[in-house]
Amino acid sequence: MDEGASISDDPGMRNWGGELGFADVRTLGGRAGHTLLTAEIAVADSMWGPLAPWEKSAARAFAVGLTMDSAVICGKSAARLIGIEMPGWEDTVEVTYPGNRKPGGRRYWPEGVRFRYRNLDAGSIREHHGIRVTDSHRTVRDIAVLHSLADGVVALDSARRKWPKWSLGQWEAGMFRGPRFKGMATVRKMLELSVPDSGSPQESLARVRLIVARLPGVESIRTQVRFEAGGRSFPVDLLLNGWLALEFDGELKYEEGAFGRTTRETLLREREREVLLLNLGLQIRRVRAEDLHLDEAGWCPMFGIVLDALRGREEMHRQALG
Template sequence: MTPEFLLQSLAPLHHLSNTDTRTLRQLHSGKLKRLSPNYAIDSDVFEQAPRHLQHWIDIVAKGRDRHEAVAIGRTAARLHGMWVVPLTDEVAEFALPSGHVPPLKNQAAGTRYRYAALTSDDITIINGARAVHRVRAFLDIARYHGFAEGLVAADWLLATGFTKQTLTTQLNLLGRVKGVAVARRCIAHAVAKSESPYESFARALLIEAGIGDLEVQKHVGSRTRVDLCVAGFLIIEVDGESKYDGATFGKSTDSVIVAERKREKWLQNLGYRVLRVSPADLHRHSASFAATVRSIVARAA
């Protein structure tokens, strides 16, 4: 399933009339899923798409429907294909270049308008939807949603070629607005080495818990890298479910587990301790994850 395929699957409803009985029946029966007033998509296609692409195509549809509105924050980040790890219920975020915020009664369900001073330099067009540029998307995520989400976005920017100086320059252009200190802290801790959003998220949780001495993508030996190393000995590996689904990486689940166990034993024989966590663990048990790491490091000390 690709973004291009989902874009081609969008069904415009701009000129839908009462005489178009076939489309109306499909909407009524649920065969077509309405994403916005003027766009729908085949429900089976939507359900088969990965969750992050479901968010993406939903945002594209909503963005195309709002000709004056500009996607900001998480919504803009998803349109750009940036890493997003939402810690609260996710709604489509928009702003108006005029600076006005529509009354709540005029805001469609599943959307939120924020006050944001935008210039033409802040805005770009992505697949027919207006959105702020990548750096502004990060800055707004940090300002609106906090350090952990902001660090995930900042890591993505550095990993794709942006520099801390560019991020800082754009931050300074915002002037004195709420959340600047959070965004500045994200920039200070951002790295270009992170290879997944949940590696960045795990690191953010540890930083917020006051746990330091963190090495990202540490080399162990000549051929092995680990996601994160704490205090020189505690290796943290963030394993997504796709790693063990037997399909995504072209290897059977059993062979992946056996290979991981051999690698883990090798690391332990070198004196490392290995802690494995999943994205779900980090989401649901973030406090206990940080507490576990703190306890292991304290006992070793």
């Protein structure tokens, strides 16, 4: 592989139009029983309703891509399409024009579409199933520049999880291919903070939140640390200071039948694992997706969870010393 070659040449993008049976609005006898994805494309409610919110974001982006004459799906919308995981979901589809073409005023944008000016070179565009998307390097780079450092780290961690054979140097070469651009410092910082073994978007987001916040008392942050107990090996998502384990459990994990187990079986296995880790001297705190949301002051509930654990540990030491 050449340095800077495009990862998203890999033809793994889902054909949402084929899977969901996209219908041309003009051919429908009526719109009853259908959800409009664009002014031209609809999908049957029976197919649309069961989708998870993030799947709806991807399918909507696919529909928008089908209706674009020259524009390219970019940013978080492109990430959804090429399989880069991001927390949450988006109701707006991000698109850009190739080259230096600037979008017209907002009054000309289709509903649910946001145009971005990205100075996009032809070498950073890929086409799958009739949809033009930015390649993986450009997609991750744009997320960091258009959204935030944290979003960029989450996207890059996910991309490295999806394509583990690609080195960080190859990612860097691909992102800095071409002329200088606004936001280069953010992209460099994103590359510096990314890790190859993050287990989930929530874990990546939590890690970068903690690094940026520099909470007092947090001395080390390690990812996917494994512990041996009871003849079994257990990884923990994030390990702080060698003893505080942060675990990030998505709701899907506890749905009936997930991973071939009942909800009861999953909960029992989790409890057994937790007891074994506690017996090793670890403390465990579970973090929900909503605990990672920053308020206007830059604070999120996870910070309180971590600080409470640190204070509790310090108090225990004081009591032990008399």
